[in-house]
Amino acid sequence: MTVEARLGSVANYVDERTGAAAWMKKNLQKVFPDHWSFLLGEVALYSFVILLLSGTFLTFWFDPSQREVVYEGSYEPLEGIKMSAAYASALHISFEVRGGLLMRQIHHWAALIFMAAIVAHMMRVFFTGAFRKPREGNWIIGIGLLTLGIVEGFLGYSLPDDLLSGTGIRIAEAIIQALPVVGSYLAYFAFGGAFPGESFIPRIYTVHVLLLPGAFLALITAHLMLVWYQKHTQYPGPGRTEKNVVGYPLMPTYMAKAGGFFFIVFGVTAFLAAVASINPIWLYGPYTPGQISAGSQPDWYMGWLDGLVRMAPPIETHAFGHTISWNILVPGLIIPGILFTGMALYPFIESWITGDKREHHLLDRPRNAPNRTALGAMSLTFVMVTLINGGNDIIATHFDLSINQIMWGTRFGVFILPPLAFVITKRLCLSLQRADRELVLHGRETGTLLRLPHGEFVEVHEPISPEKAFLLTSHEQAPPLELPEVDGRGVKRAGALRNKLRSRMSVANAEAIPKVSVNDLKEIEHH
Amino acid sequence: MSNEIEAIKDPGLPAHVHRKADTDSAAADRAERQVAILFGISALGTALLIVSYIFIPDDVFIFIPVMGNQNAHQLGLGLGMAISLFFIGMGAIHWAKTLMPDTEVVAQRHEFRSPDSDRKEFVEAVKSGAGAAGLGRRSLIKKSLGAALGLSALSPLLLLRDLGPLPEKELEKTTWKSGTYLVTDPGNRRIKASDLEVGAVAQVLPEIEDPEHRKLSDIAKDAVLLIRLRPQEFNLEANKLAMTHDGIIAFSKICSHMGCAVALYEQQTKHLLCPCHQSTFDVTRGAKVIFGPSARPLPQLDITIDQEGYLVARQPFSEPVGPSFWERNSQ
Numbered sequence: 013m014t015v016e017a018r019l020g021s022v023a024n025y026v027d028e029r030t031g032a033a034a035w036m037k038k039n040l041q042k043v044f045p046d047h048w049s050f051l052l053g054e055v056a057l058y059s060f061v062i063l064l065l066s067g068t069f070l071t072f073w074f075d076p077s078q079r080e081v082v083y084e085g086s087y088e089p090l091e092g093i094k095m096s097a098a099y100a101s102a103l104h105i106s107f108e109v110r111g112g113l114l115m116r117q118i119h120h121w122a123a124l125i126f127m128a129a130i131v132a133h134m135m136r137v138f139f140t141g142a143f144r145k146p147r148e149g150n151w152i153i154g155i156g157l158l159t160l161g162i163v164e165g166f167l168g169y170s171l172p173d174d175l176l177s178g179t180g181i182r183i184a185e186a187i188i189q190a191l192p193v194v195g196s197y198l199a200y201f202a203f204g205g206a207f208p209g210e211s212f213i214p215r216i217y218t219v220h221v222l223l224l225p226g227a228f229l230a231l232i233t234a235h236l237m238l239v240w241y242q243k244h245t246q247y248p249g250p251g252r253t254e255k256n257v258v259g260y261p262l263m264p265t266y267m268a269k270a271g272g273f274f275f276i277v278f279g280v281t282a283f284l285a286a287v288a289s290i291n292p293i294w295l296y297g298p299y300t301p302g303q304i305s306a307g308s309q310p311d312w313y314m315g316w317l318d319g320l321v322r323m324a325p326p327i328e329t330h331a332f333g334h335t336i337s338w339n340i341l342v343p344g345l346i347i348p349g350i351l352f353t354g355m356a357l358y359p360f361i362e363s364w365i366t367g368d369k370r371e372h373h374l375l376d377r378p379r380n381a382p383n384r385t386a387l388g389a390m391s392l393t394f395v396m397v398t399l400i401n402g403g404n405d406i407i408a409t410h411f412d413l414s415i416n417q418i419m420w421g422t423r424f425g426v427f428i429l430p431p432l433a434f435v436i437t438k439r440l441c442l443s444l445q446r447a448d449r450e451l452v453l454h455g456r457e458t459g460t461l462l463r464l465p466h467g468e469f470v471e472v473h474e475p476i477s478p479e480k481a482f483l484l485t486s487h488e489q490a491p492p493l494e495l496p497e498v499d500g501r502g503v504k505r506a507g508a509l510r511n512k513l514r515s516r517m518s519v520a521n522a523e524a525i526p527k528v529s530v531n532d533l534k535e536i537e538h539h
Numbered sequence: 540m541s542n543e544i545e546a547i548k549d550p551g552l553p554a555h556v557h558r559k560a561d562t563d564s565a566a567a568d569r570a571e572r573q574v575a576i577l578f579g580i581s582a583l584g585t586a587l588l589i590v591s592y593i594f595i596p597d598d599v600f601i602f603i604p605v606m607g608n609q610n611a612h613q614l615g616l617g618l619g620m621a622i623s624l625f626f627i628g629m630g631a632i633h634w635a636k637t638l639m640p641d642t643e644v645v646a647q648r649h650e651f652r653s654p655d656s657d658r659k660e661f662v663e664a665v666k667s668g669a670g671a672a673g674l675g676r677r678s679l680i681k682k683s684l685g686a687a688l689g690l691s692a693l694s695p696l697l698l699l700r701d702l703g704p705l706p707e708k709e710l711e712k713t714t715w716k717s718g719t720y721l722v723t724d725p726g727n728r729r730i731k732a733s734d735l736e737v738g739a740v741a742q743v744l745p746e747i748e749d750p751e752h753r754k755l756s757d758i759a760k761d762a763v764l765l766i767r768l769r770p771q772e773f774n775l776e777a778n779k780l781a782m783t784h785d786g787i788i789a790f791s792k793i794c795s796h797m798g799c800a801v802a803l804y805e806q807q808t809k810h811l812l813c814p815c816h817q818s819t820f821d822v823t824r825g826a827k828v829i830f831g832p833s834a835r836p837l838p839q840l841d842i843t844i845d846q847e848g849y850l851v852a853r854q855p856f857s858e859p860v861g862p863s864f865w866e867r868n869s870q
């Protein structure tokens with residue numbers, strides 16, 4: 013029997029027991045649009061699978077206990093030193109388990125790649141407007157995955173109980189303890205008593221290997237089912253409309269590409285883990301609250317939070333025998349809370365401003381949504397500035413600056429640079445639109461000069477293809493919302509202030525360089 | 540010219556361009572061989588992994604430029620694994636790109652919104668279902684159900700109560716008492732004022748009976764830094780100056796910001812720096828915060844010496860050490 017025939021009989025076997033033929037046929041022929049930026053979400057998914065595999069390997073030897081032991085392993089500098097069983101077992105994985113260090117490094121690199129891929133994927137979704145109706149729900153699931161990812165990563169690198177990770181836990185404890193009214197109670201409950209105690213690592217271990225991976229699986233499943241059901245968005249172009257999907261069928265092309273890509277991601281992660289050391293816990297020593305390693309740095313996805321905490325002004329309220337630490341609450345909880353809530357609500361805010369309640373399956377080119385693109389650039393700038401301050405000690409030593417300079421630079425920068433980024437990006441988008449308009453009207457500059465009969469030189473412009481012309485003009489340019497402040501009878505409407513705000517934003521949002529129409533082209537021909 | 544603005548027309552999907560392997564069977568055979576070679580390289584990677592596992596001992600280090608010394612055993616395993624995985628992927632993708640159908644297919648979308656009749660019936664069904672249950676009319680049921688659900692959420696909260704003891708006043712207490720000796724950490728030896736030269740720093744802990752079993756949660760509150768300056772270098776109020784001994788001043792080592800160990804002392808400037816968020820404390824002015832996010836000076840421990848000259852605490856800390864909390868009276 014040929015392979016085809018054998019697979020055919022498997023299909024037959026399955027159908028006779030489930031009646032799934034019609035459904036399977038439809039889904040195996042499902043069409044997936046192709047673009048490199050659609051791979052970012054896949055990288056995140058594959059890194060998650062790698063985390064599951066490598067993490068399970070680590071659980072076979074990792075002992076999540078804060079019981080005190082004396083180190084007797086093969087790493088001589090720590091011989092005879094008292095440490096937690098957790099740290100000792102992480103050392104055992106690193107030095108005695110064959111391939112253990114490799115697996116630890118694969119796990120940690122995969123965590124970094126996972127977070128980077130999630131962020132890059134979100135940027136793709138944001139800047140192309142893929143979150144618009146009907147995909148708002150998936151956007152919110154995505155924000156949930158990002159948030160859980162940050163927590164899961166933090167818990168993960170807290171597990172080995174080395175000096176660096178213990179310092180991170182200390183800071184987490186201080187944030188809990190800073191909560192008004194309930195803080196010290198919650199801290200005592202979380203740590204089973206006074207910090208550090210012996211309960212915290214066993215507890216976060218359960219959360220790290222069971223609770224959160226379970227939540228990830230549930231959310232990722234929902235995320236992918238929605239993508240499947242709603243079909244993928246596609247970039248605009250000739251032949252692509254709001255009503256169709258153009259791409260490759262799942263079986264075989266897309267399956268082979270996606271499956272192959274999993275191995276590529278796994279291979280690259282293994283390569284990084286083989287050649288680039290990460291989190292060498294044996295160099296830090298065991299955790300003890302009286303010591304610290306200089307240059308304490310969290311992983312990058314926590315670094316921006318650390319940077320915010322570092323730049324907070326030293327403000328506490330002392331009143332009526334109580335203390336409120338604004339220097340912890342504002343950067344540690346309030347600002348991230350506002351940021352993440354804002355991100356989650358963004359699809360609804362945008363559709364409120366534009367008044368657009370239609371379905372969208374064609375992506376925007378970022379330049380054609382200048383306000384959104386500028387807002388994204390503004391948020392990224394904010395995070396970059398705080399991230400720089402999170403590494404201020406490292407940057408100071410590398411670039412010969414003082415920490416004071418960086419701290420003050422970023423304290424001002426965090427207010428000045430994001431709005432600046434907004435303005436610059438918006439201008440940039442509009443000039444790109446202008447360039448598009450020029451291109452459609454006058455064609456591409458060829459670089460060849462032509463001498464006219466009367467001696468003047470002109471550059472030869474080559475008209476662009478109809479496909480390109482269509483691509484550059486196929487976007488919608490909706491006029492701003494019209495929200496009269498008074499109703500038909502001249503009476504001021506309720507919520508006039510809100511309407512005013514809305515129409516202001518709507519006007520700003522609709523700002524655009526008019527795209528070329530056939531009429532414009534005809535007019536040029538007349539010249 | 541008409542006023543109607545006419546958009547540029549969609550020329551439709553560009554015509555499909557055939558690949559070489561689609562038309563030329565020799566090219567297709569070549570592509571097949573290329574795919575097989577890629578899968579073959581993957582197999583070599585696995586062979587490298589096995590060879591490294593068996594033959595490279597795990598205590599051999601080799602020097603690689605940029606990366607420094609690397610454990611040869613781990614490196615062999617890692618590279619073998621990377622090669623074996625990566626080239627499976629490369630093979631599959633090359634296969635898909637050269638030999639699998641690359642004609643773009645068009646599928647139609649349908650709007651998610653159902654036909655109006657269905658929507659109406661759906662809303663009706665919801666309404667009549669809710670009506671049949673009497674959700675609208677029987678408000679007593681609605682309210683009592685809400686209350687019962689809310690209350691039932693308390694039970695897991697209650698059951699979580701045993702996660703930990705109540706903090707009581709523990710956050711405000713340390714092991715330091717009046718008359719507690721200062722001992723070195725590490726070492727647990729008492730120290731004399733004369734052991735500490737001008738400019739020196741030492742980490743100390745309170746003396747306890749069984750230092751072998753000192754709890755980390757005690758160190759987290761008890762750790763203290765001793766710093767010796769010349770007495771005239773201090774710029775302190777009289778009561779704080781009285782808490783020093785002959786130029787030796789003692790501060791809690793636990794940062795008043797978020798509790799990291801304040802471990803960096805700059806001799807020239809006489810500043811203490813916390814590496815976590817760079818709160819900087821001026822030792823000469825009683826660890827006043829001169830930079831960074833911390834809002835309070837490090838608590839100072841009142842020290843003196845006994846008859847033999849050993850350093851000892853005159854009193855416990857007069858305020859809680861470490862990060863702030865709601866119950867802390869910071870006035």
Ligand code: HEM
Nearest residue numbers: 064067068070071074102120123165168169171221225291
């Ligand atoms: C999105 C998912 C995950 C992320 C972001 C993540 C992240 C991390 C990180 C950064 C570490 C520190 C590694 C180090 O340098 O030592 C870690 C440790 C660990 N993780 Fe995960 N992890 C994830 C999922 C899992 C899963 C699913 C398991 C098990 C089923 C697992 C088991 C472990 C174990 C046992 C350790 C401690 C071992 C050691 O550090 O040597 N992780 N995790």
Ligand code: FES
Nearest residue numbers: 794796797813816
């Ligand atoms: S913990 Fe010391 S500065 Fe934050």
